[in-house]
Amino acid sequence: MEIVLSGIRPTGNLHLGNYFGAIQNFNKMQYENKCFFFIADYHSLTTHPTPDDLHKNVKHVLVEYLASGLDPEIATIYIQSDLPETAELYLLLNMNAYLGELERVTSFKEKIRKQPDNINAGLLTYPTLMAADIIIHKASKVPVGKDQEQHLEMTRTFAKRFNRLYKVDYFPEPEAYNFGENLIKIPGLDGSGKMGKSEGEANAIFLVDEPAIIRKKIMRAVTDSGPTEMNQQKPVAIENLFTIMKAVSSPDTVSYFNELYNTCNIRYGDMKKQLAEDIITFTSPLREKILELSADNDYLKKVVKLGKEKAHESASKTIKEVREIIGFRPF
Numbered sequence: 001m002e003i004v005l006s007g008i009r010p011t012g013n014l015h016l017g018n019y020f021g022a023i024q025n026f027n028k029m030q031y032e033n034k035c036f037f038f039i040a041d042y043h044s045l046t047t048h049p050t051p052d053d054l055h056k057n058v059k060h061v062l063v064e065y066l067a068s069g070l071d072p073e074i075a076t077i078y079i080q081s082d083l084p085e086t087a088e089l090y091l092l093l094n095m096n097a098y099l100g101e102l103e104r105v106t107s108f109k110e111k112i113r114k115q116p117d118n119i120n121a122g123l124l125t126y127p128t129l130m131a132a133d134i135i136i137h138k139a140s141k142v143p144v145g146k147d148q149e150q151h152l153e154m155t156r157t158f159a160k161r162f163n164r165l166y167k168v169d170y171f172p173e174p175e176a177y178n179f180g181e182n183l184i185k186i187p188g189l190d191g192s193g194k195m196g197k198s199e200g201e202a203n204a205i206f207l208v209d210e211p212a213i214i215r216k217k218i219m220r221a222v223t224d225s226g227p228t229e230m231n232q233q234k235p236v237a238i239e240n241l242f243t244i245m246k247a248v249s250s251p252d253t254v255s256y257f258n259e260l261y262n263t264c265n266i267r268y269g270d271m272k273k274q275l276a277e278d279i280i281t282f283t284s285p286l287r288e289k290i291l292e293l294s295a296d297n298d299y300l301k302k303v304v305k306l307g308k309e310k311a312h313e314s315a316s317k318t319i320k321e322v323r324e325i326i327g328f329r330p331f
């Protein structure tokens, strides 16, 4: 039995990347481990959302976690800002995090590029807050997509450093919870990077998207004019479509289109039609549950209250012990 923790920033609806990176297999994971799933609303403040947007997006993640099969009675599902112990541990870890290492984090460098007018301290210390999220429950496994690998590495650094500084063996060094052999990266539909909200609405398929929208987005996904040589290497945009297909379609379907590609007989229109239908089959039950749960505020309120209590029980124990280790002693 391991302690597993996963988080998602509330910036909108969840897309297939979030699903396959962080939450697939909930059912198995939550019964075999002690699981914590939280909504990283402190983290989302780095981009200054309006209060209404923030609240709406927290609800999206909560509802979509539940629709994906997370059972609040079994696992602990909570909102980060309901757990101020996280903020305290973040402060303590920051005393022991160095400017140079924080400045070198890839996601920070990317943010500098993307939002040069808003390079705040929250962005710089994003990895210490994420480390606090994880080690406040002494989690050892973290389900994440490939893009979070470096943040996890930083978490290990901070945990190790704390143990060394205070000569204790207190925090575990958490690792990624792998769903397969490698960490997952679901590509976007524009032929280049990963699927993500900030890359534009059309680049991502959201769990809540209507079938007509899914068909439209997939039909518009970037392709090329087709292979000209047998068994030629696939360009990135085509490889991306195959990667998405591998996530949602049967292995037979993937090999069928792979074979057509390798023999230069592929028609991207046919492949896209199949892909869209397989995504719809996959997301439809989720979409139904999302719509149902969104209307049930009483239930959501209960879930949040229960999660807050369970998370607090675990976090307050850690904070008490950490305070003792550091030397905050009673008189």
Ligand code: TYM
Pocket (backbone or CB within 6 Å): 005, 006, 007, 008, 009, 010, 016, 017, 018, 019, 020, 021, 022, 040, 043, 129, 130, 133, 134, 142, 143, 144, 145, 146, 147, 148, 151, 184, 185, 186, 187, 194, 195, 196
């Ligand atoms: P966020 O909100 O950007 O993404 C949430 C989760 O979804 C995964 N993900 C993807 N996986 C595969 N392919 C994609 N295209 C894709 N896009 C997103 C992410 O890897 C992530 O697992 N820093 C985190 C939130 C966080 C957190 C934590 C996660 C805060 N504290 C502690 C784990 C543990 C983030 O911004 O994720």
